[in-house]
């Protein structure tokens with residue numbers, strides 16, 4: 001069974017969402033679009049800003065192939081990517097997908 005689409009009450013500015021989209025397609029979609037790696041719209045980590053930072057900025061899962069993006073993205077940029085991913089999950093849920 002697929003994990004559910006994430007839902008969060010965290011809010012993000014339009015500027016964050018635009019920035020997050022840009023970095024998502026620059027750095028994340030290559031590995032996170034497709035059946036192999038976790039779908040970030042279904043990752044519970046996206047609902048927890050600190051846990052998200054520890055993986056994406058801190059490299060907590062680097063031994064499993066998820067490197068730290070600290071050399072490329074600031075913590076603010078990593079947070080914007082989280083906003084984009086949550087926004088996409090919300091949009092997808094609104095379209096009726098589970």
Ligand code: HEC
Nearest residue numbers: 027028031037038043044045055056061064065066069081
């Ligand atoms: C080179 C491939 C690769 C790229 C690029 C990549 N990831 Fe990952 N990511 C992985 C792999 C592999 C895992 C699974 C790690 C594991 O199983 O513990 C993962 C796991 C994750 C997780 C944990 C998901 C969960 O629920 O367990 C998050 C969050 C994540 N990535 C975010 C990102 C973000 C944000 C970006 C872009 C900034 C990104 N990743 C770019 C390979 C990648």
